[in-house]
Amino acid sequence: MEIVVCVKPVPEADTRLRVSADGRTVDPENVKFVLAGYDESAVEQALLLKEANPGSKVRAIAYGPAPRTEEVLRAALALGCDEAIWVEASGDAASDPVSAARALGPSVGGLPHDLVLCGKQAGDDESGLFAGALGELIGAPSFGYVTDLRWDAGAGRFRFQRAAEAGAERWESPAPIVVGLQQAWNDPRTAKLPAILKSRKAPIARAPAPPAPGDAPASRPEKFELPPPRTGAKMIDYATPEEAAQKLVKILREEAKVFP
């Protein structure tokens, strides 16, 4: 099976977020960008499917600026991806998931692909737009919120579950498909030291970003804000549990106005 996994560098989960000097984005200074969250699950699932289907190949691809994008591609190689392709982004372009799909579309479409995997949403913008946009661009069915993704070689079909509000849906589809993954079969693996060392010297293929037409619709960041620090809860004084309950219900009704 030919698998392409799309990854995005995002700030490490426990990063203390700061606003950039121009006020438009998160400040990338002193931030460690990593392969994380659902993208990590997507890589894990790609490797599990490769192991389950001998002869498979996993290619990792990413769109973004230097050096962070190259670093997450090396992380993907260290985990066991066979090849890495980097499409360099300039300016804010990579912050728009639809623009990212447009930039990666020609490269992904040009690679052999039975399955294109990405996380159901990126760890920073949490948009969940990429899989659908990429699917439309390469003319393949796309599914977000996918779990339990399996390849039934006999039937020549992927079988998977999609988590929707009304309940879990079971789907099947022939290849190729684009999947926004919610969960891999197991927790993501960690890279072994020799693999990490080897990945530092591994070649990363460069692919050009297609020129965006001047009037292409896109979204651009204007402002990045951190919430005012929470001042802490207003604690309810009470003598009996009943009094606590009455006071809380009164507050929720009259002050917070959230009570049905």
Added chain:
Amino acid sequence: MSATVVVIAELVDGHLSGATREAIGVARSIPDATIVGFAAGSAAPSAAAEFGRFGIARAFAAPDPRLDTGYPAAVARSAASAATGAGASVVVVGGTTFGRDLAGRLAVAWNAAAATGVTELAAVEGGLRVRRPVFGGRATETRRLEGARAVVAPRPHAFAVPPESPANCSVETLPPADLGPLAEPKRTAMESAAAGSGPGLTDAAIVVAGGRGVRGPENFHLIEELAASLGAAVGASRAVTDAGWRPTSFQVGQTGRTVSPQLYIAVGISGAIQHIVGMVSSRVIVAINSDNSAPIFRVADYGIAGDLFQIVPALTAEIRRVRGLG
């Protein structure tokens, strides 16, 4: 200049869903918008006519049984035709898994900019300006959607559902779209969420979540009874799902679900960052915990320090009393 805004329906039992009503609220927030409805699937003609209940005079229907599963990639083709046919500059989808899957697809099919999880929007010169929480609610970004067309999905519960104001809605029928390879995927089964509160968790207006302080699965009924009194979904911290007291589908947090209800009640949850990032963007947070120095009280709006085994039953009884549930 007035904008034409197309609202994409999501159907539940053949009727417009709550998320669709909220999407109508999003469209209404755009000044002078002319709103046009769209519905897909066998029930589309009658569902499209339901837009009339919200004073919407025009709607498109794609009565194609191949779209009955609500498979977003296939619906996108007809939705793009409707948006083009209506001369729309904005398309609003629901803030659901369907809506978000559709948004990316439609952005390309209809050549538009797109944003999901939107909490505020404004029409500006040359496009739309949107605000949306990012980084699990730890920050907010403002983006400008540039170009003549935009697709927007709201964050659940961020926009008010408009009151009904009935009008006649004229429904135009769209021909079946050429689906090509998109006709291949088949839905083979559906599992109702009624048994667990898993998927319901992300779109519930109120969530009551239990943590390690509940001490064991045998006590979790206290959480469930409080949730039932409020018509709320039940959630849990990772300590609870890791211990197997409740399935992982209940987990709220970084490795579980992110929720943003109107009201989040955390019971016996200390407030590890892992949990906080999954619920911090809730509108109002209440914490009930025996340890008055628990970190959960730093993010909560209201707190009760005390024994949950006493407080929670009293709270359930009080809510049932004021709601007339006996």
